[in-house]
Amino acid sequence: MKKACSLFVAVIVFLLFMPYSFASSDVNPPILHSVVLEKNDMQVGERNAFTMEITDDISGVDYVSVNLSSSSGDQMMAVSAKQQENNQWIAEFSFEEYAEGGEWYVHSILVRDKADNSKFYRNGVDINLRFNLDNPNSDVTPPKLHSIELEKNEMRVGERNLFTMKITDDISGVDYVSVNLSSSSGEQTMGISAQQQENDQWIAEFDFGEYAESGEWYVHSILVGDKAGNSKFYLNEVDINLRFNLDNSNSDVTPPELHSIELEKNEMRVGEGNTFTMEITDDISGVDYVSVNLSSSSGDQMMAVSAQRQENDRWIAEFSFGKYAESGEWYVHSISVGDKAGNSKFYWDRVDFNVRFDVKQSPD
Numbered sequence: 001m002k003k004a005c006s007l008f009v010a011v012i013v014f015l016l017f018m019p020y021s022f023a024s025s026d027v028n029p030p031i032l033h034s035v036v037l038e039k040n041d042m043q044v045g046e047r048n049a050f051t052m053e054i055t056d057d058i059s060g061v062d063y064v065s066v067n068l069s070s071s072s073g074d075q076m077m078a079v080s081a082k083q084q085e086n087n088q089w090i091a092e093f094s095f096e097e098y099a100e101g102g103e104w105y106v107h108s109i110l111v112r113d114k115a116d117n118s119k120f121y122r123n124g125v126d127i128n129l130r131f132n133l134d135n136p137n138s139d140v141t142p143p144k145l146h147s148i149e150l151e152k153n154e155m156r157v158g159e160r161n162l163f164t165m166k167i168t169d170d171i172s173g174v175d176y177v178s179v180n181l182s183s184s185s186g187e188q189t190m191g192i193s194a195q196q197q198e199n200d201q202w203i204a205e206f207d208f209g210e211y212a213e214s215g216e217w218y219v220h221s222i223l224v225g226d227k228a229g230n231s232k233f234y235l236n237e238v239d240i241n242l243r244f245n246l247d248n249s250n251s252d253v254t255p256p257e258l259h260s261i262e263l264e265k266n267e268m269r270v271g272e273g274n275t276f277t278m279e280i281t282d283d284i285s286g287v288d289y290v291s292v293n294l295s296s297s298s299g300d301q302m303m304a305v306s307a308q309r310q311e312n313d314r315w316i317a318e319f320s321f322g323k324y325a326e327s328g329e330w331y332v333h334s335i336s337v338g339d340k341a342g343n344s345k346f347y348w349d350r351v352d353f354n355v356r357f358d359v360k361q362s363p364d
Contacts, residue, residue, distance in 0.1 A: 024058055024324075024361070025115075025270075025324060025325060025326050025327040025361060026056075026057070026058040026059045026113065026114075026115035026117060026324035026326075027115075027117060027296075027298065027300055027301070027326045028056075028057050028058075028113075028117060029056075029111060029112070029113060029117040029118050029119035030054050030055065030056040030061045030064075030111040030112070030113050030117075030119070031054065031055050031056070031111075032052060032053075032054050032109060032111060032121045032126070032127075033052075033053040033054065033055065033087075034052065034053045035050055035051070035052045035066075035106070035109065035127060035129060036050070036051045036052075037049075037050055037129055037131060038050075038051070039131065040130075040131045040132065041131065041132045041134065042094075042095075042131065042132070042133055042134070043133070043134045043135070044094075044095050044096065044097055044099060044133070044134075044135045044137070045094055045095070045096075045097070046094060046095075047092060047093075047094050048092070048093055048094065048131070049090055049091065049092045049093070050066050050079070050081070050090065050091040050093075050106075050129075051088065051089075051090055052064065052066075052081065052088070052089045052090075052091070052109070053087050053088060053089075054087060054089050054111055055087050056113045056114075058113075058115070058324060059113045059114035059115040059117075059324040060113060060114050061083070061087075061089070061111065061112075061113055061114075062112050062113050062114045063080075063110070063111070063112040064080070064081035064089045064091070064109065064110070064111050064112075065078050065079065065080055065081065065091075065109070065110040066078070066079045066081060066091045066093075066106060066109050067079075067106070067107045067108045067109065067110065068093070068104055068105070068106060068107060069104065069105060069107040070099075070100040070102065070103075070104050070140075071100075071102055071103040071104065071105070072100065072140065074100065074140060074142075074230055075099065075100045075140070075228070075229050075230065076107070076229075077093065077095075079091040079092070079093040095133055095135070096228075097135075097137060098135075098137065098138060098139035098171060098172040098226075098227060098228030098229075099133060099135055099138060099228065099229075100133070100135070100138045100139075100140050100228075101133055101134060101135035101136070101138040102132065102133065102138075103130055103131070103132055103133075104130070104131055104132075104133055105123055105128075105129060105130040105131075106123055106127055106129040106130075107122075107123050108120045108121060108122050108123060109121040109126075109127065113324075114324065115301070115322070115324030115325070116301060116302075117300060117301065137171070138228075139169075139170070139171035139172045139226065139227075139228035139230060140228075140230060141169075141170050141171070141226075141230060142169075142224060142225065142226060142230040142231055142232035143167050143168065143169040143174045143177075143224040143225065143226050143230075143232070144167065144168050144169070144224075145165060145166075145167050145222060145224060145234050145239065145240075146165075146166040146167065146168065146200075147165065147166045148163055148164070148165045148219070148222070148240060148242060149163070149164045149165075150162070150163055150242055150244060151163075151164070152244065153243075153244045153245065154244065154245050154247070155207075155208075155244065155245070155246055155247070156246070156247050156248070157207075157208050157209070157210055157212060157246070157247075157248045157250070158207055158208070158210070159207060160205060160206075160207050161205070161206055161207065161244070162203060162204070162205050162206075163179050163192070163194070163203065163204040163206075163219075163242075164201065164202075164203050165177065165179075165194065165201070165202045165203070165204070165222070166200050166201060166202075167200060167202050167224055168200050169226045169227075171226075171228070172226045172227035172228040172230075173226060173227050174196070174200075174202070174224065174225075174226055174227075175225050175226050175227045176193070176194075176223075176224070176225050177193070177194035177202045177204070177222065177223070177224050177225075178191055178192065178193055178194065178222070178223040179191070179192045179194060179204045179206075179219060179222050180192075180219070180220045180221045180222065180223065181206075181217055181218070181219060181220060182217065182218060182220040183212075183213040183215065183216075183217055183253075184213075184215055184216040184217065184218070185213060185215075185253065187213065187253055187255075187343060188212065188213045188253070188341070188342050188343065189220065189342075190206065190208075192204040192205075192206045208246060208248070209341070210248075210250060210285075211248075211250060211251060211252035211284060211285040211339075211340060211341030211342075212246060212248055212251060212341065212342075213246070213248070213251050213252075213253050213341075214246055214247060214248040214249070214251040215245065215246065216243055216244070216245055216246075217243070217244055217245075217246055218236060218241075218242060218243040218244075219236060219240055219242040219243075220235075220236050221233045221234060221235050221236060222234040222239075222240065250284070251341075252282075252283065252284035252285045252339065252340075252341035252343060253341075253343060254282075254283050254284070254339075254343060255282075255337060255338065255339060255343040255344055255345035256280050256281065256282040256287045256290075256337040256338065256339050256343075256345065257280065257281050257282070258278060258279075258280050258335060258337060258347045258352065258353075259278075259279040259280065259281065259313075260278065260279045261276060261277070261278045261332070261335070261353055261355060262276070262277045262278075263275075263276055263355055263357055264276075264277070265357065266356075266357045266358065267357065267358045267360065268320075268321075268357065268358070268359060268360070269359070269360050269361070269362045270320075270321045270322065270323055270325055270359065270360070270361055270362050271320060271321070271322075271323065271362055272320060272362075273318060273319070273320045274318070274319055274320065274357070275316055275317065275318050275319075276292050276305070276307070276316065276317040276319075276332075276355075277314060277315075277316050278290065278292075278307065278314070278315045278316070278317070278335070279313050279314060279315075280313060280315050280337055281313050282339045282340075284339075284341065285339045285340035285341040285343075286339060286340050287309070287313075287315070287337065287338075287339055287340075288338050288339050288340045289306070289307075289336075289337070289338050290306070290307035290315045290317070290335065290336070290337050291304050291305065291306055291307065291335070291336040291337075292304070292305045292307060292317045292319075292332060292335050293305075293332070293333045293334045293335065293336065294319070294330055294331070294332060294333060295330065295331060295333040296325075296326040296328065296329075296330050296359075297326075297328055297329040297330065297331070298326060300326065301325065301326045302333070303319065303321075305317040305318070305319040321359055323361075323362075325359060326359070327359055327360060327361055328358065328359065329356055329357070329358055329359075330356070330357055330358075330359055331349055331354075331355060331356040331357075332349055332353065332355040332356075333348075333349050334346050334347060334348050334349065335347040335352075335353075
């Protein structure tokens with residue numbers, strides 16, 4: 001017996017001191033060391049460039065975006081940077097003919113590594129870069145909605161209806177118009193793209209699917225934008241007041257219901273597969289999608305896992321982690337479910353369920 005115990009202890013000591021090499025999890029975002037702008041004054045159509053030094057500790061820098069704003073805040077531009085040698089990234093940009101003249105500044109710089117760790121470096125906190133754009137032809141005014149009319153105040157499912165609008169713009173011209181509808185409960189919404197006609201007229205045709213909410217609907221907002229990037233929301237009960245009635249005896253207003261969720265393994269290694277199994281039902285139109293949203297304990301890393309439908313109201317979500325995933329406890333942050341009528345719901349951690357598991361790095 002003593003010999004067996006001694007052998008057991010020896011094996012444990014051997015295992016503890018074996019020269020295993022474990023891959024390292026990556027939980028730190030890239031670091032922005034410097035950013036330099038080539039020209040402090042520029043004109044429309046002229047090239048300019050930001051040069052940045054950016055490093056990452058483990059997985060490597062994957063993406064860099066320089067986000068610009070005009071001084072009014074009405075116009076913005078995102079510029080993707082390209083990797084060079086020696087940790088250098090360059091973001092080249094120019095402005096189109098109707099861009100806002102005057103001072104522009106770097107609103108933020110987004111950096112992300114190959115482990116999906118990201119960070120925003122912000123104006124006035126981490127950076128302070130400003131430059132001047134000379135443009136005598138700048139357009140800073142959004143389109144103007146003059147009128148809107150609805151063809152029918154009463155309609156049925158499958159029946160066509162039509163909004164007619166008069167919309168003008170002062171310089172660059174109207175680029176897009178979207179009419180955004182809401183049911184009276186607010187549970188169902190619809191966005192309708194309008195088409196340009198003659199004489200500043202835009203029309204937005206629409207109908208409803210078979211499970212749409214019955215009763216009163218209204219125009220929640222109208223979004224208009226011009227070719228210079230200026231946009232404006234016209235809002236219900238502020239700028240507009242348009243309501244109509246939808247008759248539908250087969251309406252579906254209830255989101256799917258999550259009955260249960262189970263996890264196959266409470267411990268897993270990077271690269272190893274794992275599976276959630278859920279029972280989810282819907283009363284009328286049927287479940288359309290399920291997404292399981294995971295978070296590391298620090299909250300710095302997240303993952304969304306789409307589930308696949310099986311038989312008997314069962315859905316499974318298979319997943320694994322990449323080699324730089326954060327080690328330690330992960331949990332189901334939320335589950336998003338939606339049906340074919342557009343009803344959706346989030347089920348939340350510690351409110352509707354409590355699913356946690358441990359992630360370990362694999363030996364190299």
